[in-house]
Amino acid sequence: MLEQENIEYEKAVLVGIITQSQDEETSTEYLDELEFLTYSAGGEVLKRFTQKMDRPDPKTFIGSGKMEMVRQFVEEHEIGTAIFDDELTPAQQKNIERILKCKVIDRTYLILDIFSQRAQTSYARTQVELAQYEYLLPRLVGLWTHLERQRGGIGMRGPGETEIETDRRIVRDKISLLKKKIKSIDKQMSTQRGNRGALVRVALVGYTNVGKSTLMNAISKSDVFVENKLFATLDTTVRKVVIRNLPFLLSDTVGFIRKLPTQLVESFKSTLDEVREADLLLHVVDISHKSFEEHIASVNKILDEINSADKPTIMVFNKIDQYKAEDFDETDLTIERTTANYSLEEWQKTWMNKLGDRVLFISALNKENFDELRKKVYDAVREIHVTRFPHNHFLYPEYQETVE
The missing domain is CATH 3.40.50.300 (P-loop containing nucleotide triphosphate hydrolases)
Structure with a gap:
């Protein structure tokens, strides 16, 4: 019981947008849920940021002015994580991390993180791992910060690109193996269900x-x-x-x-x-x-x-x-x-x-x-x-x- 009381929650901020399809009330409800998800994952929300927009900014999800407000708050309060209510593209995530200089995740990754914490059986862990790798695959480019100066073209296809391709191949192989494992467990579980009479x-x-x-x-x-x-x-x-x-x-x-x-x-x-x-x-x-x-x-x-x-x-x-x-x-x-x-x-x-x-x-x-x-x-x-x-x-x- 004492251990639970001494848990240190990771400081976080939430970011959401208000659009024609997602009005202010709906946005608030989603952020309420996102805050509960953050708490479930071991985080403490210090502040929420919302912005009215027609559509998310393709580069940074929210506008530059609002992003600067978030950056200042993150810096002043030593925030460890910024959590966005909608799925970010790999480019958005990379750009936001460069501005905020803290960990940036979206709702999808947060849910995946909670699932990985909660999975008890081998089957559940395999399912979560598969979902994580499928989420990771298109984001591999964003993980290679040393490639930022490479822009492609003649003479620019260096070892970094090969490194990404190698990683993609490893991840694809892993996905294939996990799918086979799930298929095998599915057959066993189907048999078990059949044996229940x-x-x-x-x-x-x-x-x-x-x-x-x-x-x-x-x-x-x-x-x-x-x-x-x-x-x-x-x-x-x-x-x-x-x-x-x-x-x-x-x-x-x-x-x-x-x-x-x-x-x-x-x-x-x-x-x-x-x-x-x-x-x-x-x-x-x-x-x-x-x-x-x-x-x-x-x-x-x-x-x-x-x-x-x-x-x-x-x-x-x-x-x-x-x-x-x-x-x-x-x-x-x-x-x-x-x-x-x-x-x-x-x-x-x-x-x-x-x-x-x-x-x-x-x-x-x-x-x-x-x-x-x-x-x-x-x-x-x-x-x-x-x-x-x-x-x-x-x-x-x-x-x-x-x-x-």
């Missing part, structure tokens, strides 16, 4: 840090790592769960996030096989987060990408113990009422009502409304099981209201 498979899905692992622990009485950081759980955990006398398999998967790097979506496609092969999804949502509707949309987008959007789904709105509606004064006609003022009861009457009986509100931490959760999961699993084995229906009677 005919049990109904239920997968927990949702945005990162919504409480999936806490819910997994509460339902399966297992001991899955839980921490209030993004991507605390990276490796898929599968547990056999029994509600009443009905057994099924429950898996906890990696959390989704907005602006998830393409390299990671590709590398973790196989991890998401647990989702793809599931019979039922429990889509866990942190209803206490002001952007929970956007989180739902982000998760649905990735589910669509892996052809899992049309699976039977129960929407589990978690963290009701932390939900607080903003105060609204009905007598003040100058203030417009927004969804931020909705009570939980009012939320249930919105689009959530269309979900029918496949929606519930719980607190995984306090096990609030857990009887209702167990009933809904039991009924959904039973329905799938009876459809698969109609002659076994008498083994699993309708769920009784009395709790075990």
